Amino acid sequence: MGQTLTEKILEEHLVEGELETGEEIGIEIDQVLTQDTTGTMVWLQFEAMDLDEVQTEIAAQYCDHQTYQFDFKNTDDHRFLRSAAGTYGAYFSRPGNGICHNVHKENFAAPGKTMLGSDSHTPTPGGLGELAIGAGGIDVAVAMGGAPYYIEMPEVHNVRLEGELPEWSSAKDVILELLRRLSVKGGVGKVLEYTGPGVETLSVPERTTITNMGTELGATSSIFPTDEKTKDYLSRQDREDDYEEVGPDEDAEYADTIVVDLSDIEPLIACPSMPDNVVPVREVAGEQVEQVMVGSCTNGGYEDILPAAKIVEGREVNKKTEMIVAPGSKQASELLAREGWVAEMMAAGVNFSEATCGACIGIGHVPASDSVSLRTFNRNFEGRSGIEDDNVYLCSPEVAAAAAIKGEIIDPRDLADELGDLDAPDYVLPDKYNGSKADLITPEEAVDDELIKGPNIGDVPLKDELDAKLEGEALLKMDDNITTDHIIPATQDILMYRSNVPKLSEFTLSRVDDTFAERSLEADGGFLVAGENYGQGSSREHAAMCPMYLGIEGVFAQSFARIHRANLFNFGIVPYLIDEETYEKLEQGDDLEVVDDVREGVDSGQEEFTVRVNDDWEFTATLDASERERDMLALGGKLAWTKEQAAGGSGAAPADD
Known part of the structure; x- marks a missing residue:
């Protein structure tokens, strides 16, 4: 019996256990990432375990949630994180450089690797053939110290893609279709592995949109095989050497198979207030929209923003509506700016944000009361936008841009019919992703060699051992x-x-x-x-x-x-x-x-x-x-357990000097 791609990667990294569904396994982790709202505890826990140096191939610390630095506490956190990265040997991405998943995809994600991240959307690089899993901060700290990551062996489900997306439909609509079918609980305990002839019709950024929002299904991870599209993407990033051909065996067996005909996909939208509350856009057309946001780690790349730019080019955002672009990385903004698209969007009445998670978690661009906000984000949980009883819809950049022009929800195909001169924008990649790397500090460039803790940096709380009663x-x-x-x-x-x-x-x-x-x-x-x-x-x-x-x-x-x-x-x-x-x-x-x-x-x-x-x-x-x-x-918890394991000669142990 052949193996799935997931099983191949897990077997290559297996340290403990057997690849039997439901059994606990320990795997070696190649890469880790953390961000600013979870990272402080990651590094405090790393320090508490008396570890000296990062042991994974890559460790990266991103500052992407608290980018606006409303308070000295935010800025102190970022300074502490910079000092931790410098002290222990991690890459440091400065505030404003971009969202962890996007910047990691641009610089480090690689086929066949394993990654653990203290953010639930860590599976994003699955579009590049990397098996990436979200976890709690202490799990990341322990893996960063060189110990295995333990997880129950998930079921591997095949999502077979057939056909090709029609005009005005996008990768965002593909994952919304899966949410409509499976619900936010449909992926729990599973890895979704994408196969079939439809895969080769999707670029890597389209694939990462799908793997990113696999998290909303509750999936452990989502992954695509690699092919010429993967090689092409890495070449445009000047990372050809990271390419590796990975994929399932022809006779691989899956727990289940879901078939999605891309040719049947139409523009979809997730209604308030759950990502699986999905309907065709035409079912809610006419709903007045006061805010439109294009961006986030799901749809914040150059390739995602460009279609929206082409739709608003030469037009104006409706007077009733505000449109904001929240790019996934500074690289995306830089590339768009060099090609003149930032100016075109600004001329249409669009505002640009820093590259930040911000609005996705209610930090900035909070919607008005009793209003509708249309976003290309991945979550619309009630109140997540920063105001209770919000009305946040999730959609593709094409649907978002169409709504910004119309001032209400509209299927972009219908807007094209109304305007008569609006063509479906192509989904294209830049010739080269040649944005500046000035905001990504390598371990060799570190400016700190000791931890800098401001007054808001506390200690790691500990629990007593479990009582009998x-x-x-x-x-x-x-x-x-x-x-x-x-x-x-x-x-x-x-x-x-x-x-x-x-x-x-x-x-x-x-x-x-x-x-x-x-x-x-x-x-x-x-x-x-x-x-x-x-x-x-x-x-x-x-x-x-x-x-x-x-x-x-x-x-x-x-x-x-x-x-x-x-x-x-x-x-x-x-x-x-x-x-x-x-x-x-x-x-x-x-x-x-x-x-x-x-x-x-x-x-x-x-x-x-x-x-x-x-x-x-x-x-x-x-x-x-x-x-x-x-x-x-x-x-009383993993920190005490890990220190006991290290003292006994197993688990995460301090690195050699």
Whole structure:
């Protein structure tokens, strides 16, 4: 039996375990990336493990979320990150240089490599044949120190592409179609591997749009094989030597196959407030639009912005609408500027932002109240744009630009018919990606050789070892699909405290219940109750770290998102699975007591635990955990576990001088 591309890369990097679905495996990591809102904790944890030097082939630190530096705390974070990169041997991308996924794709992503990143959209380079996985910050720190990354072997599903995209349809519409079919839970526990004759019709940037938003399906990763299009892209980046032919065997077997005929794809749009709420654009045409944004790590490349530029060229943005371009990298802006497209867009009434994640997480360009914002971003969770009860739609650059001209949602094919002189823009790559590298500081160019910590840089919070007895109040009961944005919001007034956990914890679950943090401290901890897919969205480990700081001992949920589940183990919070009947019966305020000796049960491999409710009734909760995850829980989290492993001669160990 042949192997899938995913299996080939995993086998080549396998350190521990066997490639059997559901079994825990440890893999060697070639590259790591982190960004400014997760990176401070990554480096503080790296320091706490007494590590001296990065051990992966590539480590890159990007400053892309807090680019606008509203407060000295943001700027102090960036200075600290620059000093950490210089001290430990990582690349440093200065604020404004671009979003981590875009800059990494331009400079480092390579076929056949493995990458771990402390951002959920890390799978973006899968469009180049790299197996890239998002994870919590401490997982990245440990991998950067040379230890394996552990994960359950995912199912590998084949997405077979046939046909070719028609005019006015785009790669964004392909991933929106998959979200329409599969939902935000459809990829959980899976790697989506793209094959078929349709693959060769897509350029690398189109492929990375698809792999980027595979995260919204809940997928562990998404990946394409390499071919002449891959070689061509790397050549345009002057990285021909990074090319390698990788792909599945002809007789590879997949857990399932989904067929997508690209020829049938039409312009689609995700309606508020979930990425899988997808319909054809024509179904919501006529909705007035006050804001249009083209950019982000999904559609922020030169190739994405250029079609929008061609649509607005010689025209004007509607008087009722504001249009902003938020490029994925400074390179994209530079190339467009040198060709005159920035001037053309500005003449049409378009504004340009720095290359930043900013608006995607509610930092800048917050929509007006009771208005519609059309964005080419990847997420439209309620409130993520910076205002509660927002109305954010997700679409392609072509649909966004058409709406900017019309002032309302319109299928670009219909706008072309109305105007009579609007041709479908071609999707083209520049001859050379020859933008400046001035903002990417190599390890050899480092300007710091010791850590610089401002007053907002705190310590890594630690949890005590697991007790025999777990009891407390059910402090909050939540619905399905609670996101990490619900748990720890990412708006600028909160984000600046990512390095200050005591302060940040005050905002924990404030979007669900603004009394939660105060109640948790008064109760001296307790439990959370949730429905399905708890913790979907960002990789931010603060969504586990802050509840841990507030004393949360465990979460009872019907199911967990992959990265957040791992983060709960990493910070010593027990992730218990419950059935629907139990979820429906549990109430906020219930007194819960795990009857069993929890420490002994975790140590012994016990899976089922009896929980008593109000001394009135009982239910069974399941702990599905590997031996390694149980060891981490017992010690209070991954940091303590890693230091113990290093002291014992295994795991991440300090580098030689």
